[in-house]
Amino acid sequence: MVFENPSQEQIFTYLNEAKVIAVVGISSHSDKTSNVIARLLKEKGYTVYGVNPMLAGETVDGIEVFGALTDVPEKIDIVDVFRRSEFLPEVAEEFLKTDAAVFWAQLGLSSEKAAEILQTHSRNDIVMDRCIKIELAKQN
Numbered sequence: 001m002v003f004e005n006p007s008q009e010q011i012f013t014y015l016n017e018a019k020v021i022a023v024v025g026i027s028s029h030s031d032k033t034s035n036v037i038a039r040l041l042k043e044k045g046y047t048v049y050g051v052n053p054m055l056a057g058e059t060v061d062g063i064e065v066f067g068a069l070t071d072v073p074e075k076i077d078i079v080d081v082f083r084r085s086e087f088l089p090e091v092a093e094e095f096l097k098t099d100a101a102v103f104w105a106q107l108g109l110s111s112e113k114a115a116e117i118l119q120t121h122s123r124n125d126i127v128m129d130r131c132i133k134i135e136l137a138k139q140n
Contacts, residue, residue, distance in 0.1 A: 003115035005127055011135055014102050014125065018077035019047060021132075022069060022100070024091055025082035026050030028060050033106075034082035037133050038063055044136065047074070069094045076100035080132050081109065088114035088128075096121055107131035 005011070023038040030036070039061050042048045048063050049072045056067030066072050069079060069091075079100045081091050088111035095103050095118065102125040103118055105111070110128040118126055 003110070003112055003126070003128060005130065006125075008138070011127060011130070012139055014078060014104075014127070015132070015136060015139065018102070020049070020072075020074055020076050021046045021078045021080055022049045022051050022072050022076045023063075023080050023082065024051040024069065026052050026055065026060055026063065026065060027082075028055055028058070030061065035060065037080070037082075037106075037131075040133055040136075041080075049076075069098050069100065072098070078102040078104050078132075081105045083109070085109050085111050089117055092117040096123065101125055102127065104132060105129065107134070 027035045050063050050065035053067040055065040058065050092114040105128040
């Protein structure tokens with residue numbers, strides 16, 4: 001089975017319906033893409049949580065960071081992943097332990113194995129190899 005992204009309309013629906021986004025792989029370095037996008041999402045009005053075991057318990061630019069997705073204190077609408085593609089199956093397994101709605105792997109990241117893990121468990125709201133910032137800009 002070859003993974004295909006949902007339609008552009010469905011991607012817009014994900015973004016418009018989301019209120020809480022967890023950024024997996026958030027960095028404390030303000031010039032790193034994960035940090036830039038987490039701040040942008042916060043500025044756009046989303047509730048944003050960071051997930052990075054190395055920064056757990058810290059706050060990065062006003063964003064609370066947790067060690068795992070399962071530690072985030074509220075229901076996650078979008079899990080935005082900034083981990084290399086080879087780690088996506090591991091993140092997908094952790095995603096399954098939550099009631100998060102959408103698994104989103106950033107631009108340049110994709111994994112058939114991660115998609116298979118999610119789809120096997122009927123978790124079909126998946127976006128890969130798309131930048132959430134670019135997708136938000138397309139709506140304007």
